[in-house]
Amino acid sequence: xxxxxxxxxxxxxxxxxxxxxxxxxxxxxxxxxxxxxxxxxxxxxxxxxxxxxxxxxxxxxxxxxxxxxxxxxxxxxxxxxxxxxxxxxxxxxxxxxxxxxxxxxxxxxxxxxxxxxxxxxxxxxxxxxxxxxxxxxxxxxxxxxxxxxxxxxxxxxxxxxxxxxxxxxxxxxxxxxxxxxxxxxxxxxxxxxxxxxxxxxxxxxxxxxxxxxxxxxxxxxxxxxxxxxxxxxxxxxxxxxxxxxxxxxxxxxxxxxxxxxxxxxxxxxxxxxxxxxxxxxxxxxxxxxxxxxxxxxxxxxxxxxxxxxxxxxxxxxxxxxxxxxxxxxxxxxxxxxxxxxxxxxxxxxxxxxxxxxxxxxxxxxxxxxxxxxxxxxxxxxxxxxxxxxxxxxxxxxxxxxxxxxxxxxxxxxxxxxxxxxxxxxxxxxxxxxxxxxxxxxxxxxxxxxxxxxxxxxx
Amino acid sequence: xxxxxxxxxxxxxxxxxxxxxxxxxxxxxxxxxxxxxxxxxxxxxxxxxxxxxxxxxxxxxxxxxxxxxxxxxxxxxxxxxxxxxxxxxxxxxxxxxxxxxxxxxxxxxxxxxxxxxxxxxxxxxxxxxxxxxxxxxxxxxxxxxxxxxxxxxx
Numbered sequence: 001x002x003x004x005x006x007x008x009x010x011x012x013x014x015x016x017x018x019x020x021x022x023x024x025x026x027x028x029x030x031x032x033x034x035x036x037x038x039x040x041x042x043x044x045x046x047x048x049x050x051x052x053x054x055x056x057x058x059x060x061x062x063x064x065x066x067x068x069x070x071x072x073x074x075x076x077x078x079x080x081x082x083x084x085x086x087x088x089x090x091x092x093x094x095x096x097x098x099x100x101x102x103x104x105x106x107x108x109x110x111x112x113x114x115x116x117x118x119x120x121x122x123x124x125x126x127x128x129x130x131x132x133x134x135x136x137x138x139x140x141x142x143x144x145x146x147x148x149x150x151x152x153x154x155x156x157x158x159x160x161x162x163x164x165x166x167x168x169x170x171x172x173x174x175x176x177x178x179x180x181x182x183x184x185x186x187x188x189x190x191x192x193x194x195x196x197x198x199x200x201x202x203x204x205x206x207x208x209x210x211x212x213x214x215x216x217x218x219x220x221x222x223x224x225x226x227x228x229x230x231x232x233x234x235x236x237x238x239x240x241x242x243x244x245x246x247x248x249x250x251x252x253x254x255x256x257x258x259x260x261x262x263x264x265x266x267x268x269x270x271x272x273x274x275x276x277x278x279x280x281x282x283x284x285x286x287x288x289x290x291x292x293x294x295x296x297x298x299x300x301x302x303x304x305x306x307x308x309x310x311x312x313x314x315x316x317x318x319x320x321x322x323x324x325x326x327x328x329x330x331x332x333x334x335x336x337x338x339x340x341x342x343x344x345x346x347x348x349x350x351x352x353x354x355x356x357x358x359x360x361x362x363x364x365x366x367x368x369x370x371x372x373x374x375x376x377x378x379x380x381x382x383x384x385x386x387x388x389x390x391x392x393x394x395x396x397x398x399x400x401x402x403x404x405x406x407x408x409x410x411x412x413x414x415x416x417x418x419x420x421x422x423x424x425x426x427x428x429x430x431x432x433x434x435x436x437x438x439x440x441x442x443x444x445x446x447x448x449x450x451x452x453x454x455x456x457x458x
Numbered sequence: 459x460x461x462x463x464x465x466x467x468x469x470x471x472x473x474x475x476x477x478x479x480x481x482x483x484x485x486x487x488x489x490x491x492x493x494x495x496x497x498x499x500x501x502x503x504x505x506x507x508x509x510x511x512x513x514x515x516x517x518x519x520x521x522x523x524x525x526x527x528x529x530x531x532x533x534x535x536x537x538x539x540x541x542x543x544x545x546x547x548x549x550x551x552x553x554x555x556x557x558x559x560x561x562x563x564x565x566x567x568x569x570x571x572x573x574x575x576x577x578x579x580x581x582x583x584x585x586x587x588x589x590x591x592x593x594x595x596x597x598x599x600x601x602x603x604x605x606x607x608x609x610x611x612x
């Protein structure tokens with residue numbers, strides 16, 4: 001008689017949202033979760049997604065299962081997995097929780113490590129699930145297959161990496177079906193200095209002229225770190241580098257705006273952090289311009305973004321606070337204006353003894369010729385250790401088209417912590433507008449109504 | 459006749475992890491000696507940053523190991539390192555480069571943090587960290603020290 005004991009680890013997580021729009025009484029429901037079962041070296045896991053709303057004729061039920069086998073020197077993925085190559089310059093199929101963009105590759109991936117050398121081979125279909133503000137859209141892209149290889153060599157303080165990716169589109173005529181992107185990266189880290197340089201080269205297709213189109217990209221980051229300060233410089237130049245949106249080049253400025261999504265961008269930034277006593281000061285500046293149109297000199301076609309800011313933080317037993325003030329200049333980032341200039345001051349204060357957290361922000365916008373102010377005040381009061389109430393208000397002094405001619409957005413949110421999770425109930429208005437993350441931007445529609453959000457882990 | 463027994467347990471989920479400063483942390487030797495706090499965070503998540511600032515302060519007076527796993531992706535590696543140094547975080551920061559850990563831990567929202575005792579058992583999962591949570595966290599850690607001390611005495 002055989003008796004076999006298997007020690008397994010089971011994990012279940014779920015995050016569900018129910019929205020009720022107060023004006024139309026239409027509903028939206030989504031639930032994203034994961035179940036994993038893990039034995040010592042083998043894990044079986046699946047993400048699942050359910051969506052039901054008025055804009056879709058059918059409910060969406062999606063499963064993203066994977067089998068992961070791990071040994072000391074090898075790792076094998078079968079099913080859905082994530083992948084980033086050369087800091088996103090070549091490939092970035094990962095989740096962005098804030099932006100509600102879930103990206104996978106469905107296929108097989110094998111990774112092996114021998115001493116300091118690491119190699120990865122993979123093949124699969126890129127698959128995306130993305131929220132557009134109203135409902136989710138899926139790109140179950142069975143017409144495109146990606147195959148790639150990456151290597152890295154980790155020496156004491158030097159890392160050298162290479163990556164190559166080939167995309168085969170079965171729905172394209174043969175000469176234009178193949179696109180390639182490859183690159184190399186060098187990373188040097190010493191105690192007080194780190195240096196990162198990535199270069200990528202693309203051979204793609206111009207869909208207007210159906211000819212071969214070359215692209216390239218460079219990303220450079222340098223950091224000097226001492227006890228008294230940390231200084232970071234970043235530079236980037238991307239020319240026709242966007243690879244069917246499955247790569248997301250690094251954004252060299254703090255605000256996540258890359259006006260041409262890696263197709264025609266150049267820019268850079270510096271960030272100086274000065275830790276002191278119970279807090280820190282951060283000073284930063286950055287700018288991105290269109291590559292070809294020299295947009296700041298000839299602003300007719302180009303798009304550009306500039307930022308300058310100073311931020312101070314202080315941490316104390318009784319009070320934590322941060323104050324930030326800055327200036328932003330957007331040129332043709334959104335269609336409604338040419339120039340948008342914003343001078344702002346914001347503060348985050350936690351009065352820990354009073355169990356009160358406040359966030360304030362005041363913006364002075366100059367949108368082409370019109371000027372207006374916009375203020376935000378969010379207060380969170382902790383009633384008990386597991387229950388808090390949040391009052392959210394936002395007010396603009398002018399009614400402008402981008403905000404649907406509205407100027408007051410009040411809301412209230414009640415949050416309750418449960419064992420391994422959280423329940424929150426939101427009621428009120430949320431202003432729509434531009435949301436940017438990872439260099440990609442989208443216009444979020446406004447919301448007015450009720451939201452019930454439940455997260456739970458077992 | 460073959461009998462198959464499944465024992466569902468909760469064990470410490472990490473073996474080793476490489477920090478953003480290229481140090482390798484071996485958890486087999488750490489989690490048996492002191493409680494371990496694993497926190498998943500991102501630069502855009504202001505609640506996560508508040509939580510880690512508080513944890514950083516708590517480490518002055520309490521002995522527990524902290525690893526902060528960043529979910530911004532490899533694209534923001536330098537900015538993450540600059541941020542951690544600017545905030546004077548004394549604990550280790552690691553980058554979940556292709557979100558393997560996020561998937562293994564089943565993270566669907568941030569902040570998400572896990573406190574493990576010296577047997578590798580999950581004591582509590584946090585989905586936020588208010589000032590009230592801080593008091594509970596201190597009590598919880600104190601109780602773990604008492605448990606560890608009595609185990610060692612036996």
